[in-house]
Amino acid sequence: MSVAPKASKPTWPTPPEGGWTADDLDRLPNLPPHTELIDGSLVFASPQTLFHSRAVSFFEWQLQSAAPEQVQVVRELTIGIDRQNRPEPDVVVVRSDVVENAKQTRFPADAVVLAVEAVSDESVSRDRETKPLKYVRAKIPHYWRVENGNDRVVVHVFELESTTGTHTGTGIFRERMKTHVPFTMDLDLSGIKPRRCR
Template sequence: MSIEPEAPEPRWAVPPVGGWTADDLDTLPNLPPHTELIDGSLVFVSPQTLFHSRAVSFFEWQLQSLVPPDLEVVREFTIDIDRYNRPEPDVIVVDGEIIQDPNQTRFPAESVRLAIEVVSPESLTRDRETKPVKYARARIPHYWRVENHDGRAVVYVFELEPSTGAYTSTGIFHDRMKVSVPFPADLDLTAITARRRAAPPE
């Protein structure tokens, strides 16, 4: 009976001294999908809930029809904050001119007008504490955090305060979300968790 050789340990299993860098995300082989870089450490995504999937799709498609022509909506795409931080917001709104190459793998943080994170149990601390600090430091003007409260979507809206460089809360929205910045939006949040009913037979 032959013994199968053990699979080699992936290169990213042991970080280098000082941690991984933003450029490493494009060169490390066999990284799991949607790997993020936070403070030089690789962060892997756990299996997502149905709420998370629906919320990301909702904001992606709703905002597509609302953003001005010079902006673009992109889901699950990494942004460069600095050498050791390359997070992947669930949805971002970016300056359209930054999208030039279909093979590009990231956007500079300064091109982002809005970052949206849909909170999962494993990402709670990152989405409430770690990421907002980094997004504010990168001067992303708007940040929305979406949470599941007993089966209902709640959206926490933040805007960058220029004098402090920190986010300030500008609203908490249940059922319906109506804002004027970074562009006018009037959203029915109940649609995120509403069950889709089959059409009646003819």
């Protein structure tokens, strides 16, 4: 006698009418790591590539090394932009006065100095279009988009233009990146390229 298999219950949370809220992100059980909230929808991260991992580690370390004491550098923590948006940059620089304790899960947008996004294949449109628009509306002054250009890092740098309220591109960097905002850095971008075994 054959027994029909039971249909499995869906394991993903069903959104309420109007979508999820920023506070829901802290209350929903069993969410995958690095879940973001964009326009009331949950966005799950895909497995990361070696390039992405090295790029994020590089910028976290370099920013920490150069940052003045008035700011702190944090990896993969969300920004509370509004009720329906809590994006998670790969690296974020925030004012030190908003860093509260080890259980903190987000920073207020008005305390963010710099958001850094390392682009993955599945995040191209979010990192090039959706999230930059959210960062502009939140008046985040600096945004860096890090891309893989044929196994060479390419950093697109944007700064908030106070007169227009938009992000303006201030440079595209390969191999070496020199900047004085939000603080002075001189970065050897070739350090992101993975060493190959012989």
